Amino acid sequence: MHKKNSKRRWIIITVIVLVLTNAASLFIGSNYLLSPNGSVSVDNNTYNEIMKFKKLFAIRDELYKYYDGKIDDNALVTxxxxxxxxxxxxxxxxxMDQQETKDFNSQIQGxxxxxxxxxxxxxxNKVVVVTAxxxxxxQKAGIKSGDAIVxxxxxxxxxxxxxxxxxxxKGKAGTSVKVTIYRAGKGTFDITATRQSxxxxTVTGEMLSNNIGYIQMSMFDENTGANFNKKMAELKAQGMKALILDLRDNPGGLLTACVDVTSNFVPKDKTIVSMIDKNNSKEVYKSKGGDYIGMPLVVLVxxxxxxxxxxxxxxxxxxxxGTLVGVKxxxxxxxxxxxxxxxxxxxxxxxxxxYTPNGENIHHKGIKPDIEIKYPDNLKNLPYDRDTDPQFKKALEIIKSKVK
Known part of the structure; x- marks a missing residue:
């Protein structure tokens, strides 16, 4: 995901907002719109686009005529x-309204x-829990990965x-929220949890045996690139010669952070990802180069x-x-x-x-790992134990064979 601020206004949205505040001021004809601040001339295409929304204005007027309750124009526009x-x-x-914008930015900014x-x-079309x-x-309330919030x-x-x-x-610390969950095999039920800070x-890690490092990355926020580099340097100072990178349950995040992390392993100026928009305009992101190119790597997905x-x-x-281990x-x-x-x-x-460097778009297809190993369903409802995790165990087996 890009993160970009722009002060551009779409003219259709601007005029809709203007007219919604005073629907009676709309004058249809001669390509003029009469607003509280005077008439506004528009070209034929823009005028026709605006007129597609006249039913919206008519509904707003009907609400003011008949609705027995308080009407907030700002709420109508939103x-x-x-x-x-x-x-x-x-x-x-x-x-995203003001609160949703604030919540969204707090997440991607870490x-x-x-x-x-x-x-x-x-x-x-469900809100599904990736991880608690x-x-x-x-987690304390019993919400699990795979639960659907209905x-x-x-x-x-x-x-x-x-x-x-x-x-x-989200809300104030100490307040409770009731979440209705659908869980396969159990059906629908309610869980009440208390909000806290x-x-x-997003980046945690440790040294394993045989000079093997392990890093788990939960998402890509604004701090992920710097925190990843810091953790890699710590592990290298402890003698790391190979890495297991755990991207399971990582839903993504900022493209810039992803490029920073990926550059550690991809030779400088090699394409990491390219993007093509509706106008067939292409944008290419290339590796900045890094200190760990050639390091043995296994990625859990x-x-x-x-x-x-x-x-x-x-x-x-x-x-x-590197080697991808897990499921698609x-x-x-x-x-x-x-x-x-x-x-x-x-x-x-x-x-x-x-598109990946080889030109593949993986939308609705995913990426098939080099070695496919499913995480058993019977373990998903139990506390996580690395010793019984077949995906991790296979990753460890592979990386050990690559450490000299």
């Missing part, structure tokens, strides 16, 4: 814009937030409502390894720089940009498809 993005049926294209401490993603952080309210405090949520669901689960630490994690995995696979990845081969839409709001929109 609802109309959210409706437009929702109609695209793309869970990654969303309009800031502390108050919530339940879990990662979720949109999958099959260790010792988090979510309601938050009684409000239905689907994959289209991903950002809304995340915002609803969550400090995001699973069905929740997505987006930026798949960009990393695709580069490692295409250049044959999620399959998110599209990129989003974030635009500033004023007053503390933002629009996150899918802008392009991305």
């Amino acid at each position: 609802g109309a814009i959210k409706g437009m993005t929702s109609a695209l049926n793309d869970p990654y294209t969303v309009y 800031e502390e937030y108050v919530g339940l401490g879990m990662q979720v993603e949109a999958k099959d 952080f260790d010792d988090s309210p979510a 309601k938050v405090n009684g409000t239905d949520v689907t994959g289209k409502d991903l950002d809304k669901a995340v915002a609803m689960m 969550i400090v995001m630490n 699973n069905e929740n390894t997505a987006s930026a994690s798949e960009i990393f995995s695709g580069a490692i696979r295409d250049y044959k720089l 990845t999620f399959g998110k081969g599209i990129v989003q940009n974030v635009f500033d839409t004023g007053n503390g709001t933002q629009l996150k929109v899918t802008i392009s498809k991305y």
Whole structure:
């Protein structure tokens, strides 16, 4: 995902907002719009585009005539814009209000937030739990990877409502939130958890035996690149000669952070990822070079390894720089940009498809690992134990054979 601020306004949105504040001021004809500040002349194409939305204005007037309750024009405008993005049926294209924008930015910037401490993603039009952080309210309440969140405090949520669901689960420390869960084999049930401060630490690691390093990366936020380099330097100082990088349940994040991490292993100026937008414009991101090119590497992936994690995995696979172990990845081969839409709001929109160095778009397909090993279902409901994890054990076996 790109993160980019822009002060551009779409003229259609601007005029809609203007007219919604005074619907009676709309004058149809001669390509003029009469606003409270005077008439505005528009060209034929723009005028015709605006007139497609006249039903929206008519509905607003009917609400003012007949609705027996309080009407907030700002709420109507927000609802109309959210409706437009929702109609695209793309869970990654969303309009975020002020609170949703604040929550979204706190996550990608790696800031502390108050919530339940879990990662979720949109999958099959459901809000699905990727992972519950260790010792988090979510984990303590019994929420597990693979659970589908169907309601938050009684409000239905689907994959289209991903950002809304995340915002609803955040709040003040010490307050509770009721989450309705659907779990395969158990059905639907309620869980109540108490919000607490969550400090995001996306990079953790340690030295194993035989000079093998192990790093787990939970997502790519603004601090991930620097924290990854710091952890790699620590492990190298302890004698690391090979690395197991665990990207299981990593939903992705910032493209810039992904390029920083991937550059550690890909020779300088080699393509890491390329993106092509709707106008067939191509943008290529190349390796900056790093200190660990040629280091033996095994990457653990699973069905929740997505987006930026798949960009990393695709580069490692295409250049044959390491071994992928696990199961086929999620399959998110599209990129989003974030635009500033004023007053503390933002629009996150899918802008392009991305391609691995070999030119493959993995959207809805995923990346098949070099060695496929499934994590047993009977272990998913038990506390994690590395000694019984067949994917980790295979990764360790492979990396040991590469250490000289």
